[in-house]
Amino acid sequence: MRSRRSRLRPAGVPRRGLILLGLVGSFYFIARASGAGWVIVLLCLEGPVVALAAIWPVFTLLRAHVEVLGNQRDATAGSIATFSLRVQRAGSGVRLQLIVGGDPSGWVAAAGTSQGEITATPPERGIVNVVTVQMEGAGPLGLVTWVRRLELVLPVAMEVGPTPTPVTSDELAGLRAQTDEALSMGAGHDTIKGVRPYAFGDPIRVVHWPATARWGEVMVKEFEGPDAPEVTIVVDLRGDPDRSEAAASLAAGMARAGLRAGLAVSLLTAERAGPSAGSVTSPTLVGRRLARAVTDAAPPAPDAGATVLRVSAT
């Protein structure tokens, strides 16, 4: 991906470089005071080394090319997300970290041309189109460090859903009971529309053993019918920013709990493009919908007669 912006600056006060510079200055004084020609020679060798140590990393960082080869589309705030990076022409080595939404990842080292994965944790919900790569170069002498920050456009916009709040509320208890009843009636009679990975709370009877054997992980059946009880979650994020995020997290928790309970969950949110209403069939879709939800508009009104859960930031 092409970088949008780039900024180069020294990384604080280069103590080692300053010490060496002080040494060079002392040598000059000694040489002038003593008339020792060899000290001048020494100074003439060390001076350029200090200069090289200060300049070389600049060229290394300016020459280095970083691109995000790929990234996962779905992520959850506070959870690790993986990015595939390629660094070219990094010379004798740089260290770099990825900053997603202000939170930096751990440092990794890259030399020459290298490619690999780096993990970062998006701190908050939202759509991430751009990440910042911070490169630090001090090589090859390691005396003066320069920093270059690059803003890179992601190949695929990353939709960061909120961290789901565990829902143990009694609000869902009745609906869960209905669902269990419906499932018990329909189990073995209804058409399987697909399989999905096991999620915490799935009844053991819905495990699809052939798929489990094939995929190597526990898969559960998804039924087309009988009609699962529907619940509509209205997510109104207007209000205090902290409360908005808490509300989004609660909505995510409720939606996931509903899905686990076998409910047909619909989310009503406000997005940048306007009000959005629609069912969500997996935690991934829940995350995407809530990632897109904005805090400055009202969600659409629910259909009359629907079972509605309201989650509000106010």
Added chain:
Amino acid sequence: MSILERIKQANARQPAEEDVWVRASVLVAVVAAALAVVDQGVGGPAFRIVVVGGLPFAYWYSWRTRERDGFWRKAVVAVGAVLTLVWFVTTIAPRAGGTFADAQVPLAELLLMIQVLHGLDVPGRRDLLFSLLSSAVLMAVAGTLSVSMGLVPYLVVWGVASASALVLAHHSALAELPSLAGEPGRNEHRRALRPVVKIVAWSMAAGLGLFLVIPPGGTSRALLFPAQILKLLPIPSPGELSNTSLGAADPAAGPVFGAEAKAGRSGGRASFAYFGFSTSVDLSARGRPDNSLVMRVRAARPALWRGQTFDVWDGREWTMSDQHTETLYAPLPIPVRPPSEDGLITGPTGPLVQTYYVVKPGPNLIFGAAPISKVYFPDRQVYELSDGTLRSGVEVGKGTIYTVVSQPSTAGSEALRRADSNPIGTPADIKDRYAQPPVITPRVRDLALRATAVATTTYDKVIDLEDAIATQTTYSLNIPPLPAGADAVDQFLFVDQKGFCEQIATSLVVMLRSLGVPARVVAGYATGLRNPFTGLYDVRASDAHLWTEVWFPGLGWQSFDPTAVVPLAGDQGSLRAGTGLGAYLSHELSGVPGWLEIAVLVAVIAALLTVATVRLSGPWMARRRRPKPSWSDWCLARLEQVGRARGRPRRPSETVYEYASALEEVSPSDGELDRVAALVSRAAFSGHAISDEDRQWVERALDEAMPPGRHRKPEPAAPRAPANVGR
């Protein structure tokens, strides 16, 4: 944070440096620096063994114990450091009142011992880098003490080892981080050291440039006044002139007769010495000093290093009328004031500090730019003649170091022209001793009168006579023997019309005296060739010289060198450290055979051309070597492009099948990508081409799998030939 906390933080245990190559390169740099110091004569044999053997042992011990807490080790190092400091103080205490130069060697020994002790406790990278830094200080100490090119091998080893240590330490720091590309390869150290060559090359190139523009070391007001003598061998007769380098002609060896006298006084000698450093200068003697190095002189600007003067001329030989000496004994520095000049000098003077490093035994003359005002001579006793000549009471052997502070006149030509009108005038004793009518032939006197007919000042007379001599004669070291009874000046000016410094200086003095101008000849050394690396003037036996001093009222004795251009008063000397680099190198290389110079030049050009060719042709060769991509390669590249567009790049370890399955999970396509993988693998590995229909299907499937708006063809374009995937 309090100071105590800061100290604790600074001394907190650092992670151990596990890279043995970092330690090894730091050790090499430290040992090279220590050897460079030791090679300057620092420490006795036992001390040298402790340093040279102790450093590797200390680093080995530090490596073995790097993971331990090290409290007791630190305690031992601290106690050792305190004891070393106590030893240092007790060593220099008796020298209190001396100069800073007296503390140089004990200070170097202290630094070496601290370096050895510190080597016992260098577990972490920061400790090692501190050692590297202190090795730079040791190199500076060695540079301060060194006066020869013997420092070069140590400097080269230290420089390369230091650069390697810095590079490897940085590499080691990076290696502690997780690598973006996974585990480091086997040849990481070799790769890490690649920049060292570039660093050394760039540093040397930039250093040479800096060397050519940076001011040289030393100023007129030095802080160091070294004085050292290795053996105190008294002169047989204190205050007398002694010159062991003259062999049988040594004036201190007593009278010589017969063949010995002829060999010593009139014939050529095998000795390197100049026979002008005797009690007389016989212009009938022929012989040439060799090119051996006699001494090195550290001075902020060039000058003529005066030894002694001669005032009595008999037509063939110069002698001294007064050899009475006055003993000067004092704590250093020994003050010197020429008695004849007391209160007579009112002109401007500037201090010039010179340190003489004697390489070959010579006369017991204390050389120095005239006039000398202070002497730092290790014997603390010198003898002064009435003309300002200084002699030591001991032999000046190899390794002797002494420092002289002079106050040479800074008067320019205009001041010299005005000197005749100075009310101080010329003292009678100067006139009586140096301006008496000399032994001279009529035609020489006529030449002097003719040459100075229009000159109105003493200075102009000197210049006109120099011009006349230059017009009348040419310089040559190969002149015929002086016939018996002939006047040396007349023979030089009108018969041979060629000669060297002795004939030229004598002619000028004789003609000036014939005009009533006080003048004398001076024996000493010309400046010598400046070694830009050491900053010292290398004075060789062949630099022995005779020149002229002329008395100017109020300004005193002024040097004139009619043989060559004399450094004028007020000469600033070298303004750049690298001044004279070309001349020095060409002089030093003059002994190298011509074929070797050409061979080296050809080798350097060939190496540069090879490097340039490889650098320029590298990318082209790489392109040539790259195999032509097959249809399978193209398909795989296309599949990877599809994956990246879906946010799922291929991992290095994934096979085509695995990758296709992973993409199906991300974005199901009814198993189309699985089939694509199967066909591509079959085309690559089965050894049989797949049908055109299958090819078209694969290409169409890949096109359809690409998200809208991302239909960029991967490079290179799809070929039609079956080939391998090769991944």
